Amino acid sequence: MxxxxxxxxxxxxxxxxxxTARAWARGFDAAAARAGLRLGVREQAELVGSSVASGAGLIAGWAGAPERREELADAVREELSAAIRACPxxxxxxxxxxxxxxxxxxxxxxxxxxxxxxxxxxxxxxxxxxxxxxxxxxxxxxxxxxxxxxxxxxxxxxxxxxxxxxxxxxxxxxxxxxxxxxxxxxxxxxxxxxxxxxxxxxxxxxxxxxxxxxxxxxxxxxxxSDVPPARSRPVPAPPPNGRGR
The missing domain is CATH 3.40.50.1000 (HAD superfamily/HAD-like)
Structure with a gap:
């Protein structure tokens, strides 16, 4: 073997x-709305890969209200959970x-x-x-x-x-x-x-x-593979308008 x-x-x-990109976007949008913000493409891109807590921290910082981080994390979690259950x-x-x-x-x-x-x-x-x-x-x-x-x-x-x-x-x-x-x-x-x-x-x-x-x-x-590759594969060029999370 x-x-x-x-x-x-x-x-x-x-x-x-x-x-799950749409579900996370809904969660972050809900938190931003609670903080009186509307997220743009740049902010959404910066949030990609964030946890609930780290994403809420970014939004709280953008809103100039770091003390609201926990409140905004609750908003992210609630909307994310609702989105996942509504549309698996x-x-x-x-x-x-x-x-x-x-x-x-x-x-x-x-x-x-x-x-x-x-x-x-x-x-x-x-x-x-x-x-x-x-x-x-x-x-x-x-x-x-x-x-x-x-x-x-x-x-x-x-x-x-x-x-x-x-x-x-x-x-x-x-x-x-x-x-x-x-x-x-x-x-x-x-x-x-x-x-x-x-x-x-x-x-x-x-x-x-x-x-x-x-x-x-x-x-x-x-x-x-039975032997890990010695070198990395080159980074592919992104496709036109390619997006990922």
């Missing part, structure tokens, strides 16, 4: 497994096939900036929950992404050393978190952020793969 390159794989959720987010293309390929080959987990209750509803409702041995949310750790806490917690619960774990991410905050934790990383995004804000690779000699879709055969090959 071929020995796999990694002991475990840890997935982000929002924008990688499930298309769809599973993104390529996800089911990749999970089928990896299931049974190595343990898998989720490390997400989403609240625990929302994360549980999304994963259970989508039918994806059964694929994962552990699920770590931002409210279970001290610091959300881009800090490494959720990834380090997931590795502990999977009984795997971070240097022998691969993360799958779509956002800059998430990729930075995985990198800081010492994981190898697959960045799956059609957005242009990797070219606009390149990550400081390689870090701790951990390999990285950039692809524009989870269905790219390179993803499964990277995760299941």
């Amino acid at each position: 071929t020995e796999l390159a990694y002991e475990a794989a840890v997935f982000d959720c929002d924008g990688l497994l499930l298309d 987010p769809p599973v993104l293309p390529g996800v089911p096939a990749l999970l089928r390929r990896l299931r049974g080959a190595l343990p898998m987990g989720v490390a997400s900036n989403a609240p625990a209750d929302v994360l549980a509803v999304m994963l259970a409702g989508s039918g994806l929950l059964e694929n994962f041995e552990t699920v770590v949310s931002a409210d279970r750790v001290v610091r959300p992404k881009p800090a490494p806490d959720v990834y380090l917690a997931a590795c502990r619960e999977l009984d795997a050393r971070p240097e022998n774990v691969v993360a799958l991410e779509d956002s800059a905050a998430g990729a930075l978190a995985a990198q800081a934790a010492g994981l190898a990383v697959v960045v799956v995004t059609a957005s242009g952020w990797p070219a606009l804000a390149p990550l400081p690779w390689p870090a701790r000699n951990r390999p990285v793969l950039y692809v524009t879709a989870m269905g790219d055969p390179a993803v499964g090959q990277f995760v299941r």
Whole structure:
């Protein structure tokens, strides 16, 4: 039997497994409205990958009312939860096939900036929950992404050393978190952020793969290969008007 390159794989959720961009936008818009603001494209882009708490902190800062951070976090959480329940987010293309390929080959987990209750509803409702041995949310750790806490917690619960774990991410905050934790990383995004804000690779000699879709055969090959690639794959040019979360 071929020995796999990694002991475990840890997935982000929002924008990688499930298309939750609209639900998060609704949550942040609700908080901004409560603070008397209207978010523009620049603000929404800055909020991508934020947790409830960190996103509310940004909005409170823009409103010049840092003391309202907790109130605005409640607004984000309430609207996000309502949006998820009203319109369950769809599973993104390529996800089911990749999970089928990896299931049974190595343990898998989720490390997400989403609240625990929302994360549980999304994963259970989508039918994806059964694929994962552990699920770590931002409210279970001290610091959300881009800090490494959720990834380090997931590795502990999977009984795997971070240097022998691969993360799958779509956002800059998430990729930075995985990198800081010492994981190898697959960045799956059609957005242009990797070219606009390149990550400081390689870090701790951990390999990285950039692809524009989870269905790219390179993803499964990277995760299941018996020898990790020595160099990263070039960052793809963003498609016209491409957007990602």
